[in-house]
Amino acid sequence: MKSYVAQRLGIAILTLVGMSIVIFALLRLAPGDIVDILFSTAGYVNDSEKQAILKELGMDRPYWVQYLDWMRQIVTGDLGKSYRYDIPAWDVIRPLVPVTVELAVLSILVAVVLGVPTGVISAVRQDTLLDYVLRIVSLAGLAMPSFWLGMVIILGMVSWLGWIPPLTYVKPTDNFKAHAIQFMLPALAVGYRSSALIMRITRSSLLEVMREDYIRTAWAKGQAERVVIWHHALKNAILPVVTVIGIEFAFLIGGLVVTETVFNLPGVARFLVQAILWRDYPIVQNLVMFIAIIVIFSNLFVDMLYGVLDPRVRYG
Amino acid sequence: MARPVGVPVDLVIVGAPARPGWGTHLARFVRRKPLGAAGGFIMIVMVLTALLAPWLQTHDPIATDAAYTLGRPSAEHWLGTDHLGRDIYSRIVHGAWVSLVVGLGSTLLGSVLGGIIGLLSAYAGGKTDLITQRLLDILQGLPLLVLALVMSASLGPSVRNVIIAISIPIIPRAARVIRASVLSIREMQYVEAARALGVRHLRTAFRHILPNTIGPFIVLCTAQLGSAILVEATLSFLGMGVPEPYPSWGRMLSVSAAEYAQKAPHLVLFPGIAISLAVFGSNLLGDALRDTLDPRLRGSR
Numbered sequence: 001m002k003s004y005v006a007q008r009l010g011i012a013i014l015t016l017v018g019m020s021i022v023i024f025a026l027l028r029l030a031p032g033d034i035v036d037i038l039f040s041t042a043g044y045v046n047d048s049e050k051q052a053i054l055k056e057l058g059m060d061r062p063y064w065v066q067y068l069d070w071m072r073q074i075v076t077g078d079l080g081k082s083y084r085y086d087i088p089a090w091d092v093i094r095p096l097v098p099v100t101v102e103l104a105v106l107s108i109l110v111a112v113v114l115g116v117p118t119g120v121i122s123a124v125r126q127d128t129l130l131d132y133v134l135r136i137v138s139l140a141g142l143a144m145p146s147f148w149l150g151m152v153i154i155l156g157m158v159s160w161l162g163w164i165p166p167l168t169y170v171k172p173t174d175n176f177k178a179h180a181i182q183f184m185l186p187a188l189a190v191g192y193r194s195s196a197l198i199m200r201i202t203r204s205s206l207l208e209v210m211r212e213d214y215i216r217t218a219w220a221k222g223q224a225e226r227v228v229i230w231h232h233a234l235k236n237a238i239l240p241v242v243t244v245i246g247i248e249f250a251f252l253i254g255g256l257v258v259t260e261t262v263f264n265l266p267g268v269a270r271f272l273v274q275a276i277l278w279r280d281y282p283i284v285q286n287l288v289m290f291i292a293i294i295v296i297f298s299n300l301f302v303d304m305l306y307g308v309l310d311p312r313v314r315y316g
Numbered sequence: 317m318a319r320p321v322g323v324p325v326d327l328v329i330v331g332a333p334a335r336p337g338w339g340t341h342l343a344r345f346v347r348r349k350p351l352g353a354a355g356g357f358i359m360i361v362m363v364l365t366a367l368l369a370p371w372l373q374t375h376d377p378i379a380t381d382a383a384y385t386l387g388r389p390s391a392e393h394w395l396g397t398d399h400l401g402r403d404i405y406s407r408i409v410h411g412a413w414v415s416l417v418v419g420l421g422s423t424l425l426g427s428v429l430g431g432i433i434g435l436l437s438a439y440a441g442g443k444t445d446l447i448t449q450r451l452l453d454i455l456q457g458l459p460l461l462v463l464a465l466v467m468s469a470s471l472g473p474s475v476r477n478v479i480i481a482i483s484i485p486i487i488p489r490a491a492r493v494i495r496a497s498v499l500s501i502r503e504m505q506y507v508e509a510a511r512a513l514g515v516r517h518l519r520t521a522f523r524h525i526l527p528n529t530i531g532p533f534i535v536l537c538t539a540q541l542g543s544a545i546l547v548e549a550t551l552s553f554l555g556m557g558v559p560e561p562y563p564s565w566g567r568m569l570s571v572s573a574a575e576y577a578q579k580a581p582h583l584v585l586f587p588g589i590a591i592s593l594a595v596f597g598s599n600l601l602g603d604a605l606r607d608t609l610d611p612r613l614r615g616s617r
Binding site (some may be wrong): 011014015016018019022023026027029030031139140142143144145147148151152155158159250251253254255257258261272273276277284288291292295296 | 450451453454455457458459460461462465466467469470471472542546549550553554556566569578581584585588591592593595596599600
């Protein structure tokens with residue numbers, strides 16, 4: 001077990017290093033940099049000034065020096081300065097993290113609470129009208145862009161309840177109710193989509209388990225349906241579901257990019273778009289690495305969880 | 317290949333026509349997979365809309381009309397007009413073309429590139445395979461949208477670049493699927509026979525193994541098409557997708573929902589419905605094709 005964890009951690013770190021190279025290279029390929037953008041907003045170009053700014057930001061050095069410098073920064077925990085705001089990148093990123101984490105956790109909660117029970121119902125009532133309705137509802141969830149669903153929710157709230165979405169972020173300590181509404185709506189929009197995936201995997205996994213001999217034995221013993229399904233069957237059907245929940249949690253971050261924009265929430269994802277547009281390298285590369293770390297470690301966590309959920313899984 | 321299931325043995329012996337024509341296949345598909353057929357119908361309508369857009373339009377999709385902004389749906393403008401007075405119906409009709417070209421283009425590009433990588437990686441096996449897998453892990457470790465976002469920003473906005481940006485995250489997913497399928501085909505006796513006859517490696521891989529991955533490949537493409545359409549809409553929504561003057565469904569949505577909720581909800585509703593229908597259609601079709609072409613995957617996601 002210990003050597004397995006060590007091995008997995010080693011691979012994870014190698015993967016992260018590879019990602020950092022990809023991200024670094026992609027950003028340097030992009031046409032234009034922060035200096036060009038600054039000058040195009042200022043409306044004039046002064047070459048010596050341009051060189052001075054490049055030098056000040058350290059962008060006149062060879063790419064490999066810049067890359068190694070970034071790696072050194074990550075290791076020492078000092079993430080460099082934002083080009084655009086001229087303050088340490090970590091000070092820019094830090095206040096954004098709790099917003100995104102809260103939204104992601106709420107969304108996955110919505111997804112699990114909606115997805116697992118509907119998946120179970122759909123499997124137990126296979127090929128009935130209820131099953132078809134639930135499956136179509138979940139397919140619709142996969143088809144609707146979550147940002148559009150968010151817009152429709154806002155539309156509905158405005159026209160029927162006269163509710164206007166707050167233009168700025170409300171702290172939970174200031175007004176808990178407003179804060180809860182501000183987060184629950186986007187969480188619903190994002191969570192509905194993920195719930196569709198969870199519902200489908202729960203349904204198919206449960207259907208497979210329900211055909212096993214030990215389930216027939218449980219029925220033959222005269223066990224109540226509730227016990228057979230929730231106690232005997234679901235326990236063995238839950239493994240693929242946990243995998244999907246893990247994958248979804250990581251990929252939710254992607255969906256959040258647009259949802260945060262629609263709901264005006266100051267999170268990591270929305271800020272990423274701004275930073276890309278500004279070619280604010282220290283912010284973009286660190287934000288993307290932050291997302292990559294979440295993805296890699298939630299995958300790792302799910303694999304570890306297997307051993308807990310299913311004692312048959314052994315790590316060699 | 318497995319013995320055809322469900323064909324009575326005496327029919328095979330007598331040599332009755334065991335290969336029904338296209339019409340029979342289609343009729344059976346519609347009967348057995350009504351949802352898949354519905355998906356196929358939606359996709360056919362979408363393709364026709366995209367091809368016939370210049371004849372289906374009622375107005376010039378990029379002509380603005382300052383006198384008629386945010387118009388409600390009417391006999392003149394079937395789905396109303398946007399904040400610049402452009403006809404939403406005509407824009408949606410033309411948007412089908414953008415959505416389809418980018419969706420299909422990126423799916424095919426990503427699947428073909430990924431497929432070749434998966435084929436060679438699985439065929440080579442050993443260290444090559446291991447290293448390729450780790451490299452693909454790197455690409456797959458980022459959420460599809462985040463990678464497409466960074467790609468699209470670094471390539472600059474154009475239809476071609478959006479297609480490339482969306483195809484990159486598809487590559488590792490395609491490579492995985494084709495690799496898995498090649499790994500099992502590689503062990504078959506006819507491959508061994510081909511090698512024993514002295515067929516070269518590359519020819520064995522492309523001529524003898526590749527054609528047998530066509531089933532998983534089609535399944536893969538239809539499964540990715542929906543998400544490619546979604547990502548295009550999302551990128552365009554964020555202003556990093558298809559540039560003006562192409563009418564893209566995603567960019568039509570980059571208006572403030574709160575602002576237009578009272579005055580012009582149609583501005584928010586119709587493009588979103590178009591996106592959802594397109595993705596819904598390709599998902600339904602993909603599911604049904606997967607069940608039909610690859611029974612092993614039946615019921616999984």
